[in-house]
Amino acid sequence: MVGITAYGAYIPLFRLGAGTVGWRGWEKAVANFDEDSVTMAVAAACDSLKGLDRGNIDGLFFATTTPPYIEKQGAAIIAEAADLKTDILTADVTSSLRSGTIALRMAMDAVKAGSAKQVMVTCADLRVPQPGSEHEPIVGDGGAAVVVGRENVIAVIEDCYSVSNEILDIWRLPGDIFLRSAEERFAAEEGYLKVLPMAVNGLLEKCGLSSQDFSKVAIYAPDARRYREMLVRLGFNPRLHGRNILFERVGNTGAAFSFLSLVAALEEARPGERILLAGYGDGADAFVLRVTENIEKLERRRGVNVYLQAKKILPDYLTYARWRSLIDMAPPARRPPLDPPSPSALYREHNQNIRLYGVKCKNCGYQQYPPQRVCSKCQTKDQYTLVRFSDKRASLFTYSLDYLGLTLDPPLVVCFINFEGGGRMQCVMTDRVIDEIKISMPLEMSFRKLHTVGGIHNYYWKCIPARTLE
Amino acid sequence: MGGIKDKVAIVGMGCTKFGEHWDKSAEDLMVEAAYEAFADAGLEPKDIQAAWLGFQFAFGSARGTMLSHALKLNYIPVTRVENACCTGTDAFRNACFAVAAGIYDFVLVLGVEKLKDAGVSGLPVSYAPFWGSRVEPPVPAPVQFALAATRYFHHYGLSFEEGKTTLAKIAVKNHRNGALNPKAHFQKEINLEQALNAPIVAWPLGLYDCCGVSDGAAAAILTRPELAKSLRQNYVLVKGLGLSCGARQAILHDDYDMVHFEETVTAAQSAYREAGIKDPREEIDLAIVHDCFTITELLIYEDLGFSPRGKAKEDVDAGFFTLEGGLPVNTDGGLKCFGHPIGASGLRMIYEVYKQLQGKAGQRQLKKADIGLTHNLGGHPGHFTCAVAIFGRSG
Numbered sequence: 020m021v022g023i024t025a026y027g028a029y030i031p032l033f034r035l036g037a038g039t040v041g042w043r044g045w046e047k048a049v050a051n052f053d054e055d056s057v058t059m060a061v062a063a064a065c066d067s068l069k070g071l072d073r074g075n076i077d078g079l080f081f082a083t084t085t086p087p088y089i090e091k092q093g094a095a096i097i098a099e100a101a102d103l104k105t106d107i108l109t110a111d112v113t114s115s116l117r118s119g120t121i122a123l124r125m126a127m128d129a130v131k132a133g134s135a136k137q138v139m140v141t142c143a144d145l146r147v148p149q150p151g152s153e154h155e156p157i158v159g160d161g162g163a164a165v166v167v168g169r170e171n172v173i174a175v176i177e178d179c180y181s182v183s184n185e186i187l188d189i190w191r192l193p194g195d196i197f198l199r200s201a202e203e204r205f206a207a208e209e210g211y212l213k214v215l216p217m218a219v220n221g222l223l224e225k226c227g228l229s230s231q232d233f234s235k236v237a238i239y240a241p242d243a244r245r246y247r248e249m250l251v252r253l254g255f256n257p258r259l260h261g262r263n264i265l266f267e268r269v270g271n272t273g274a275a276f277s278f279l280s281l282v283a284a285l286e287e288a289r290p291g292e293r294i295l296l297a298g299y300g301d302g303a304d305a306f307v308l309r310v311t312e313n314i315e316k317l318e319r320r321r322g323v324n325v326y327l328q329a330k331k332i333l334p335d336y337l338t339y340a341r342w343r344s345l346i347d348m349a350p351p352a353r354r355p356p357l358d359p360p361s362p363s364a365l366y367r368e369h370n371q372n373i374r375l376y377g378v379k380c381k382n383c384g385y386q387q388y389p390p391q392r393v394c395s396k397c398q399t400k401d402q403y404t405l406v407r408f409s410d411k412r413a414s415l416f417t418y419s420l421d422y423l424g425l426t427l428d429p430p431l432v433v434c435f436i437n438f439e440g441g442g443r444m445q446c447v448m449t450d451r452v453i454d455e456i457k458i459s460m461p462l463e464m465s466f467r468k469l470h471t472v473g474g475i476h477n478y479y480w481k482c483i484p485a486r487t488l489e
Numbered sequence: 490m491g492g493i494k495d496k497v498a499i500v501g502m503g504c505t506k507f508g509e510h511w512d513k514s515a516e517d518l519m520v521e522a523a524y525e526a527f528a529d530a531g532l533e534p535k536d537i538q539a540a541w542l543g544f545q546f547a548f549g550s551a552r553g554t555m556l557s558h559a560l561k562l563n564y565i566p567v568t569r570v571e572n573a574c575c576t577g578t579d580a581f582r583n584a585c586f587a588v589a590a591g592i593y594d595f596v597l598v599l600g601v602e603k604l605k606d607a608g609v610s611g612l613p614v615s616y617a618p619f620w621g622s623r624v625e626p627p628v629p630a631p632v633q634f635a636l637a638a639t640r641y642f643h644h645y646g647l648s649f650e651e652g653k654t655t656l657a658k659i660a661v662k663n664h665r666n667g668a669l670n671p672k673a674h675f676q677k678e679i680n681l682e683q684a685l686n687a688p689i690v691a692w693p694l695g696l697y698d699c700c701g702v703s704d705g706a707a708a709a710i711l712t713r714p715e716l717a718k719s720l721r722q723n724y725v726l727v728k729g730l731g732l733s734c735g736a737r738q739a740i741l742h743d744d745y746d747m748v749h750f751e752e753t754v755t756a757a758q759s760a761y762r763e764a765g766i767k768d769p770r771e772e773i774d775l776a777i778v779h780d781c782f783t784i785t786e787l788l789i790y791e792d793l794g795f796s797p798r799g800k801a802k803e804d805v806d807a808g809f810f811t812l813e814g815g816l817p818v819n820t821d822g823g824l825k826c827f828g829h830p831i832g833a834s835g836l837r838m839i840y841e842v843y844k845q846l847q848g849k850a851g852q853r854q855l856k857k858a859d860i861g862l863t864h865n866l867g868g869h870p871g872h873f874t875c876a877v878a879i880f881g882r883s884g
Contacts, residue, residue: 355609433632435636
């Protein structure tokens with residue numbers, strides 16, 4: 020039986036909401052300036068991997084409408100940052116809002132066909148709505164991941180159904196910063212509200228099920244209003260399913276939205292319950308999932324629950340505008356421009372930069388990052404084992420706030436951190452509130468984009484205050 | 490191991506005014522510093538048999554020929570030296586070895602830096618240990634030392650106000666000394682409130698915790714003591730030279746405390762051994778140290794053995810390092826008032842010790858100046874290069 024074996028989520032820390040000067044409307048999640056679809060997909064992937072053997076993932080599909088490169092895969096970066104093995108199939112599924120459900124279907128088919136035992140699908144989107152546009156109150160940022168496999172399935176994928184549909188309802192050209200869209204009434208009435216039911220009704224007919232057979236739904240919708248309309252059209256009780264908190268707290272996260280809804284549903288699901296999953300965009304995909312007993316054995320993870328609540332409200336819209344380069348702020352000081360990184364050096368250092376591998380000396384046992392040929396403690400040469408630091412907790416040893424550093428989010432917080440179990444790293448702290456920074460505060464690592472120079476997105480790990488509920 | 494003690498004499502020195510020399514090129518600065526040294530020694534450029542040139546940032550040529558060209562030193566060896574903030578002192582050190590070895594009779598050491606044509610604030614380049622991938626955080630100089638300040642306050646339980654006030658007192662002291670020095674970039678006293686209320690550059694360091702950026706050059710002419718006697722009676726003797734290079738221990742070792750810099754401790758040990766100094770707090774009459782930031786000077790007090798660990802604040806509060814104190818530090822105003830043209834700073838420090846030991850330091854002249862020390866520290870926490878040099882009066 021093929022199905023979902025694990026899930027994970029990622030919602031950025033910061034929110035525009037009540038308390039944000041210059042913002043009206045529902046609360047929504049906004050990625051930090053150093054996040055993009057790849058970094059959020061890494062965070063969701065790592066959440067989904069809790070309790071799993073990373074060596075048992077045979078494929079990784081990355082679904083997004085906002086890939087950082089037009090030519091060059093995001094999935095390969097994510098697989099490396101998540102420290103998956105290299106003999107796997109990686110693919111980006113892009114260009115459609117339903118990329119997530121398309122990738123899920125591909126993963127399911129691969130496992131069904133026996134070409135892979137476990138495939139991860141990780142989705143994330145960071146779509147930039149034009150300030151003041153109809154999209155701005157609705158569109159939020161986030162990611163989610165599921166692992167599809169045959170063993171220890173927590174939700175069996177009983178069946179699925181897809182339709183394809185050519186329509187200009189929402190789109191972007193290469194190089195577009197903002198979303199383009201047709202008149203909303205046309206897009207909803209001719210597109211969304213007609214086409215998604217085709218997939219759902221086709222699926223129900225195929226399986227001999229009705230809306231009454233589902234206790235939970237994870238259905239894409241452009242916004243809360245159209246979501247309620249859809250439930251009515253599909254014959255669901257809007258009083259039972261009519262409120263999707265994600266619209267009020269996170270926003271429409273594009274290709275990741277139906278997955279985030281699915282994760283939220285799985286978090287509440289009991290064995291035996293059926294979930295209807297449906298994605299929309301250039302057609303629609305619908306899935307029937309049946310929750311199994313295994314869901315009760317799943318290791319605790321952050322999921323939507325924790326990420327929804329562990330949040331900070333941005334003080335002002337200006338900060339968000341600076342993060343997205345919606346305004347062109349002068350740098351804090353007259354500094355020389357950044358040099359682009361060297362592709363050969365990036366390639367040579369990929370294990371230490373992307374997998375965040377350090378070493379442990381076989382002679383003296385000292386852990387050090389980055390990897391050293393000669394042990395820094397005992398001077399033994401080339402005798403070490405690799406150690407992954409990306410999932411280790413750390414504490415803040417010392418820090419400085421650089422008010423003149425080149426960053427879209429001054430001050431730059433430069434830290435020395437000490438890892439649990441040994442090892443020190445000099446790195447930047449992100450997702451921080453300046454007044455809350457304290458020596459010895461608990462930290463964790465987060466994969467981020469340092470900067471984009473010379474057409475190269477330079478990804479690396481930063482530390483963040485441990486993302487826990489207070 | 491041998492030592493340099495009493496094997497090399499300084500017979501002439503020169504130093505330009507430091508500052509924003511919009512109207513002077515590096516060549517102008519080199520000519521000014523060298524010709525002051527020639528006049529001081531009573532020598533001519535043709536007497537020089539070899540030269541060492543220190544500078545850090547190269548805009549175009551990065552060779553010893555910069556000095557040959559400026560001074561028209563025709564067809565003699567000129568070696569360019571670069572070793573971060575120790576560049577000037579390391580050029581001096583290598584020249585000392587050549588003289589002590591008896592290879593040359595008269596050599597010139599010159600340090601120069603022309604920073605203010607770069608068009609940026611701060612230093613024009615921040616060097617990252619991973620050269621190619623650019624993933625290491627940008628850690629410009631103020632941040633490097635701010636990391637130590639944050640930890641020092643925490644380690645010794647100083648409140649932010651206590652820590653900042655201690656640092657501010659160091660800035661006030663150095664500005665007071667610089668106000669007495671016609672060659673300093675900043676010749677202006679500041680008060681404690683100004684220092685405490687200055688804008689933050691790299692928290693917890695504010696504007697007056699940071700040295701300036703300036704242009705300048707300084708030069709020395711060296712020979713063996715027996716030849717020095719024929720030129721002047723008040724030559725200055727090199728007593729000890731220490732150089733220490735870190736191996737990134739502060740970044741690689743999770744037990745490195747960041748409230749001291751081991752490079753300073755070990756460079757000082759070497760220099761003290763050569764000079765035969767057992768109790769630096771008592772035996773040294775003045776020290777010109779690398780106060781690139783006020784916190785650096787605070788750590789240096791402890792690392793050089795002037796103050797016990799954790800007790801530098803008490804000495805600062807007691808005025809121990811002022812012109813009237815037990816061990817005056819940065820009598821010339823330090824980097825705080827001179828700025829830090831990298832290649833020139835080490836020789837500018839030696840210039841102040843040289844003048845103090847000769848009794849020619851004007852309003853800043855100390856009553857007792859027999860043994861003087863200079864100190865440079867540069868690079869990154871954990872892989873600093875540190876130079877310590879000790880000088881004594883002839884006879």
